[in-house]
Every structure is written in C-alpha cells, then in structure tokens.
Amino acid sequence: MAKKDYYETLGVSKSATEAEIKKAYKRLAMKYHPDKNQDNKAEAEAKFKEVKEAYEVLTDAQKKAAYDQYGHAAFEQGFGGGAGAGAGGFGGFGGFSGGSAFDDIFSDFFGGGRGGRAQSASRGADLQYNITLTLEEAAAGVSKEIKVPTWVTCDTCHGQGTEKASDVVTCETCHGAGVVQMRQGFFAVQQECPTCHGRGKVVKNPCKKCHGEGRIQKTKTLSVTIPAGVDTGNRIRLSGEGEAGLNGAPAGDLYVQVQVKPHGIFERDGNNLHCEIPINIALASLGGEVEVPTLNGKVSLTIPAETQTGKMFRLRGKGVKSLRGSAMGDLYCHVVVETPVNLTGKQKELLKELGESFKADKSSKHSPKEKSFFDKVKKFFG
Ligand SMILES: [Zn+2]
Numbered sequence: 001m002a003k004k005d006y007y008e009t010l011g012v013s014k015s016a017t018e019a020e021i022k023k024a025y026k027r028l029a030m031k032y033h034p035d036k037n038q039d040n041k042a043e044a045e046a047k048f049k050e051v052k053e054a055y056e057v058l059t060d061a062q063k064k065a066a067y068d069q070y071g072h073a074a075f076e077q078g079f080g081g082g083a084g085a086g087a088g089g090f091g092g093f094g095g096f097s098g099g100s101a102f103d104d105i106f107s108d109f110f111g112g113g114r115g116g117r118a119q120s121a122s123r124g125a126d127l128q129y130n131i132t133l134t135l136e137e138a139a140a141g142v143s144k145e146i147k148v149p150t151w152v153t154c155d156t157c158h159g160q161g162t163e164k165a166s167d168v169v170t171c172e173t174c175h176g177a178g179v180v181q182m183r184q185g186f187f188a189v190q191q192e193c194p195t196c197h198g199r200g201k202v203v204k205n206p207c208k209k210c211h212g213e214g215r216i217q218k219t220k221t222l223s224v225t226i227p228a229g230v231d232t233g234n235r236i237r238l239s240g241e242g243e244a245g246l247n248g249a250p251a252g253d254l255y256v257q258v259q260v261k262p263h264g265i266f267e268r269d270g271n272n273l274h275c276e277i278p279i280n281i282a283l284a285s286l287g288g289e290v291e292v293p294t295l296n297g298k299v300s301l302t303i304p305a306e307t308q309t310g311k312m313f314r315l316r317g318k319g320v321k322s323l324r325g326s327a328m329g330d331l332y333c334h335v336v337v338e339t340p341v342n343l344t345g346k347q348k349e350l351l352k353e354l355g356e357s358f359k360a361d362k363s364s365k366h367s368p369k370e371k372s373f374f375d376k377v378k379k380f381f382g
C-alpha cells in the first residue's frame with residue numbers, strides 16, 4: 001500500500017511554515033484522539049499515527065529535507081545502499097512510529113564522530129574441544145596432549161602484520177578514525193573505512209607469511225592438565241588458548257569439554273561408584289572371601305554366611321575423589337546370588353541331596369522367606 005504524502009496527511013502545502021504545520025497537527029490530533037472516537041477507535045488510532053509520523057518528519061529540519069528530496073524512500077530499509085554503505089548501514093530506518101528510536105538511528109548517521117570504532121581490532125574467537133576420558137583417567141586426573149586447529153599469532157611479524165614496526169602507519173583515508181563519511185545527496189553516511197577496515201592504521205609492507213593479518217592458521221598442540229574427579233559435563237577453560245586475534249588483538253579462550261566413557265564394571269554416581277558382585281550359592285550360604293575390583297586394584301571383601309541377593313557392602317574411600325576438595329567417594333558393592341548353571345551329574349546329585357534334606361525339615365528354618373511367603377498364601381486362600 002502506497003504511503004500518503006506527509007503534506008497531504010496534514011492538509012498543508014509544501015511551502016507551509018512550521019507554525020502552520022504545528023497548527024494542522026494539533027487540529028488533527030484532537031480530531032483523531034481516541035476519547036473522541038469511541039465507536040471507531042482502531043481507525044482513528046491508525047489515522048492519528050499517520051498524522052503523528054508526518055508531523056514528526058516535517059517539523060524536523062533534517063528529516064524534512066530528506067523527505068523533500070527522496071520522499072518516503074528516505075526512510076525505507078536499504079535505502080542508500082548504492083553509496084557503498086551496504087544495506088546494513090541503513091537497517092532499521094523503516095517503521096518509526098515510535099519516534100525516539102528513529103531519532104537515535106538518525107543521530108547515528110547525521111551526528112557524525114561516533115568514534116571508538118577505530119580501536120576495535122577484533123579479539124580471537126573462543127574454541128571448544130571435546131575430550132573423551134576413561135573413568136580411570138577422570139578419577140585420577142591426567143595430562144593429555146590435544147591438537148587444536150586454530151589461528152596463532154604470526155611468528156614472523158609477532159602479530160604486527162609487518163616485519164618493521166615503522167611500517168605500521170596511520171591510515172590516510174580516515175586519518176586514523178577507522179570510519180569515513182560518505183556523501184550521497186543530502187546524506188552523510190558514516191561507515192567503516194574501506195582502506196583499513198576500521199583499524200585506523202595500515203601496514204605498508206605486509207608480512208609475507210600472514211599477508212598482514214598478524215595471525216596464521218595452525219594446528220596447535222597443547223598439553224591439558226585434567227584434574228582428578230572430573231565428570232561428564234565439566235569444562236576446563238584455557239585462558240588465551242583460543243584463536244589469536246587479528247593484528248595482535250587478544251586471543252580467545254579454549255574450552256575443553258569433558259566426556260567420560262561408560263565403564264565395564266563401575267557405574268558412577270557423583271563421587272560414588274557402584275558395582276555388582278555375583279557370588280554362587282555355596283559362598284553366599286557359607287560365607288567367605290571374594291576379590292572385588294576398585295579403581296586402584298583388587299581388594300578382598302568378606303562375605304558373611306547367609307548373604308542374600310541385594311545385600312550391599314560399602315567400601316569407604318574407594319570411589320572417586322571430589323573435584324573440589326579432597327573428599328573421596330565410596331564404592332558400593334551390590335551382591336547378586338547366582339543360580340548355578342551347566343551342572344555336572346555329580347553337582348546335580350549333591351543339589352538333589354541338599355533339596356531332600358530341606359524337604360525333610362518340617363520347620364523350614366533354612367528358608368524363612370519362603371516359609372513366610374507360603375504362610376501368607378495359605379491365609380489368603382483360607
Ligand atoms: Zn582507514
């Protein structure tokens with residue numbers, strides 16, 4: 001939809017004085033005031049917005065001049081791209097009913113001398129490196145060599161972009177400001193200096209190795225010290241080990257993201273470890289010693305006589321060291337009594353004999369759980 005001419009909106013001539021414009025605005029503002037338009041509020045509000053917009057432009061000398069020369073195009077997004085500023089420079093010009101936002105954008109372009117940009121040689125990017133550790137490495141801590149493809153400071157020019165410091169001179173295009181004013185008709189557009197790309201300085205004899213950038217691409221080998229106790233999700237920051245900045249700007253940081261591989265025996269829960277210890281019925285019944293694994297080798301665990309499945313033994317301090325502090329987690333051994341399989345004839349005979357002796361005992365004192373269960377069943381049906 002084509003926008004209405006601002007002069008038409010206000011009902012004034014192109015040669016109207018500021019006083020005339022103000023008068024027209026006041027009259028229309030009253031006319032479209034929402035309080036006076038209870039039955040068609042939406043329409044009145046839209047009209048009021050148009051009037052306000054026209055008034056704001058025509059009472060501002062700079063905006064009025066721009067409008068007189070370019071019409072509505074003066075405030076449309078992308079306008080002025082032909083000046084070499086790129087659409088980005090004008091972004092946000094459209095839709096300025098708010099007024100104040102528009103003023104801010106305008107002063108950016110017309111106020112000039114924003115400064116500050118010239119020194120913004122960009123800091124290098126942060127990098128992330130994913131490292132996978134075994135549980136043993138995570139628990140004990142480990143030193144790892146990692147290879148990180150990155151940008152490093154050029155060793156020929158030491159980040160200066162040239163071999164001689166005297167070859168770095170103030171940019172003649174922008175006189176060191178890093179920005180230039182481009183003129184197109186009425187507009188004075190401030191944009192990054194095309195010669196020095198905002199640095200304010202240029203290099204006369206660029207370093208041949210880095211082409212004046214001050215940094216080169218390289219796969220860096222780093223030694224990372226992983227502290228004892230790390231777990232999946234932990235992140236280690238290596239300050240200044242990210243990409244080198246442009247032209248000697250500070251480097252970014254390198255983040256080493258830790259992932260701990262699942263373990264064949266242990267399951268980790270914070271600083272504690274859990275593992276399952278299968279034992280046979282003879283050991284479970286009579287008790288004895290069993291060797292259990294820990295992260296630091298095997299230890300002997302005493303299984304008392306009459307140990308049932310689900311019994312848990314805690315080995316204090318055999319877990320993982322806390323990442324913060326010296327506290328040690330524990331190792332929990334969960335006993336599982338295993339029903340024997342692949343029995344020989346002899347073993348079967350022995351078990352049969354054992355079964356008979358259980359049956360012969362009417363008190364069922366060898367299987368109290370079984371007895372209590374069948375007592376309950378009897379009650380339930382009886
Ligand atoms: Zn420049």
Ligand SMILES: [Zn+2]
Pocket residue numbers: 154155156157158159161162207208209210211212213214215
């Ligand atoms: Zn160099």
